[in-house]
Amino acid sequence: MGLLEKMKEGNQRYVSRISNSLNRNLEQSFEVACKKKPFVAVVACFDSPIAPEVIFDCDSRDILVVQAAGNLINNVNLVRLEYAVQNFNISLIVVMGHQQCRLVQAALNGEKVLGYQPSQLKGLETAIEATQKKSVDAVCKMHTRLTKEDIFGFSEVFREKINNGSLQIVAGFFCLDTGRMEWLD
Numbered sequence: 001m002g003l004l005e006k007m008k009e010g011n012q013r014y015v016s017r018i019s020n021s022l023n024r025n026l027e028q029s030f031e032v033a034c035k036k037k038p039f040v041a042v043v044a045c046f047d048s049p050i051a052p053e054v055i056f057d058c059d060s061r062d063i064l065v066v067q068a069a070g071n072l073i074n075n076v077n078l079v080r081l082e083y084a085v086q087n088f089n090i091s092l093i094v095v096m097g098h099q100q101c102r103l104v105q106a107a108l109n110g111e112k113v114l115g116y117q118p119s120q121l122k123g124l125e126t127a128i129e130a131t132q133k134k135s136v137d138a139v140c141k142m143h144t145r146l147t148k149e150d151i152f153g154f155s156e157v158f159r160e161k162i163n164n165g166s167l168q169i170v171a172g173f174f175c176l177d178t179g180r181m182e183w184l185d
């Protein structure tokens, strides 16, 4: 089974309230943490209300989470991702937007939120223009796609691995109403 399929199945277990995950079991969590290396990196928004490990029903060490406000990924985030891909054998990067993102809403309104000034959310402008300010969720989905492209464009390491089939980058949108990931590709 491919990694993306594994993540889709994990999200289905989460939606169905059926968990496989070892990280809920305290006795096993230390063993899991010591032995495992992450195989998926998730770029998640700073104010995403539910942790990726829960959404995908994975063990805590399966996923390396890179948090970025409004998925505005910066060079520090990108270098961390590149390091993770090279050192942890990560073969899937999921860029995850989410419903009702307060940072995207703030960018749409030109307001300060969660300590972020409007000027710090300028990276969302391309998505706002592309969607003609349609809705906060539409802007978030567009921006999540654009962030995926930014990651691809950042690193020769990523491009080389994608071209030889050892890395995949996908974009998804987490729906709070249903618990489901909507895959944007």
Ligand SMILES: [Zn+2]
Pocket: 045, 046, 047, 048, 070, 098, 100, 101, 102, 103, 104
């Ligand atoms: Zn958010």
